[in-house]
Amino acid sequence: MRRYRVAxxxxxxxxxxxxxxxxxxxxxxxxxxxxxxxxERLRGFAADYGIARAVTDFAAVLAMPDVxxxxxxxxxxxxxxxxxxxxxxGREVVCEKPLVGCLRDVxxxxxxxxxxxxRVMPIFQYRYGDGFQKARRIIALGLAGDPFLATVxxxxxxxxxxxxxxxxxxxxxxxxxTLLAHAIHSxxxxxxxxxxxxxxxxxxxxxxxxxxxxxxxxxxxxxRSGALASVAATVGSQREITRLRLCFREVTFExxxxxxxxxxxxxxxxPASEESAxxxxxxxxEWQPVPPRFTGQMHAYALALDSGGPLxxxxxxxxxxxxxxxxxxxxxxxxxxxxxxxxxxxxxYACWAPSHLCMAGD
Numbered sequence: 001m002r003r004y005r006v007a008x009x010x011x012x013x014x015x016x017x018x019x020x021x022x023x024x025x026x027x028x029x030x031x032x033x034x035x036x037x038x039x040e041r042l043r044g045f046a047a048d049y050g051i052a053r054a055v056t057d058f059a060a061v062l063a064m065p066d067v068x069x070x071x072x073x074x075x076x077x078x079x080x081x082x083x084x085x086x087x088x089x090g091r092e093v094v095c096e097k098p099l100v101g102c103l104r105d106v107x108x109x110x111x112x113x114x115x116x117x118x119r120v121m122p123i124f125q126y127r128y129g130d131g132f133q134k135a136r137r138i139i140a141l142g143l144a145g146d147p148f149l150a151t152v153x154x155x156x157x158x159x160x161x162x163x164x165x166x167x168x169x170x171x172x173x174x175x176x177x178t179l180l181a182h183a184i185h186s187x188x189x190x191x192x193x194x195x196x197x198x199x200x201x202x203x204x205x206x207x208x209x210x211x212x213x214x215x216x217x218x219x220x221x222x223x224r225s226g227a228l229a230s231v232a233a234t235v236g237s238q239r240e241i242t243r244l245r246l247c248f249r250e251v252t253f254e255x256x257x258x259x260x261x262x263x264x265x266x267x268x269x270x271p272a273s274e275e276s277a278x279x280x281x282x283x284x285x286e287w288q289p290v291p292p293r294f295t296g297q298m299h300a301y302a303l304a305l306d307s308g309g310p311l312x313x314x315x316x317x318x319x320x321x322x323x324x325x326x327x328x329x330x331x332x333x334x335x336x337x338x339x340x341x342x343x344x345x346x347x348x349y350a351c352w353a354p355s356h357l358c359m360a361g362d
Contacts, residue, residue: 004092004305007033007053007061009082010073011045013096017071017294018049020125024295028302029069035061058082062089069094069305075167076175080105087116092305096123097184099318101175103326103342104350106319113315121301121311122318126185126242126260127192128296130289131267135246135253138269139193143279145249145272147194147227152244154183155237156259160209162235169211171353177213179204179328183233186242186262188321190229193246193253197324198224199339204332208236219328250276264292326352 006022006029008014014034022029033053036042046054055061061070062085070086071094072079080100086093087109099122100106113120126132138144156178167173174181191197199222204214215236221229240259246252254268271277290296300312327338329352342349351358 001028001302002306003027004029004068004302005032005066006030006069006071007035007064007067008045008071008073009035009058009061010075010096011036011038011041012073014071014073015045017073017094017298018045020294021298023049024291025298025302029298033061033064033067058085062086062091068092072096075173076101076180077167077173080109083109083120084112087112087118087120090117092118093120094123094301095120097318098175098180098322098325099315100322102348102350102352103319103322103346104344106315106322107344110315110319119311120315121297121304122313122315123294123297124185124188124313124317124321125293125297126189126263127313128290128294128300129261129263129265129292130287131256131265132189132193132263133290134265134269134284134287135193135267138251138280138283139248141283143276143283144251147223147225148247148249149227150190150194150229150244150246152183152186152190152229152231154178154186154231154233154242154259156182156233156235156240156242157237158208158215158235163209163211169209169213171212171357174213176325176329176352177204177206177211177217178215178233178235179217179325180213182235183217183231184321184325186233186244187231187324188317189244189255189262190231190246191320191324193244194223194225194227194229196224196320197229197327197340198222199337200324200327200331201337202328202331203335204329208234214332217328217332219331251280261292329353 069092163169202219204217208215216234219231241257242262244255252270326348330348331338
């Protein structure tokens, strides 16, 4: 098995990638370089993990011939330029959510990947954990039957200090609010289990903090299968939870409530009959535990790099996620139902922020 050499760009969420993803898979990855614009934070990161190469210039990382994977953990507005540069350098790329700031830019990355030796793996670490993976297996085997209804709650708490970070709470730097920064994970889990979204109706508000982006949101979704789903997100919950409840003809799934590990057990798997229970038990009889969060995603990533096969999370996954986000924002701004897919001439294709901010950006 090959051991891949990694450079981490950004020492904030980059610590989670380091501790869970790379130190959690020591036989498969070695972090050989780290980059951050803040020299003090950079020195602390490098010292904590014994990384010899610590630089403030992203171009210096691109020039390192021994780096196989560039892991981008910078603030959202920097992602597009850095992903494109890494692909142009022929590197494998990992990128935190949100991948980029609009559907046009996702399509630019997809086109660039097609011309590069490297590929891009977006981060959706909440997919990893036994609870979610068991549910996905049951559905994939056809044992769940028709989907009926889902409810998804992302109820987190973010105090004023969180938004005191200069790039947070603004469309031009954070790119969005709680739908983008927080609920994007649970909405990805919903679509992984219930399939693509057909229509969206949503409302958003800034109720918790005096910020430009939304900190409360609700949405009503019709899935392409005909199933219905409701989603709700806030940063104003005093008890933090992430909760999914998904009702299918033959089984109901209820996630754990852990706000930052909803993919992990315990998930309740409630069959509709003894016959369904027996089929589900047989499907899970030889279940092998799945490493959680970044550990699980990076384990799967190493296997995909070895084989050249499909990445565990793809650009198409990221595009689906950001298309849903675009539809939610457009519906909230216009108070209309929005149908998916969104065409390239959609008014939010190149900018999902409120229209007056998009025009100001032009």
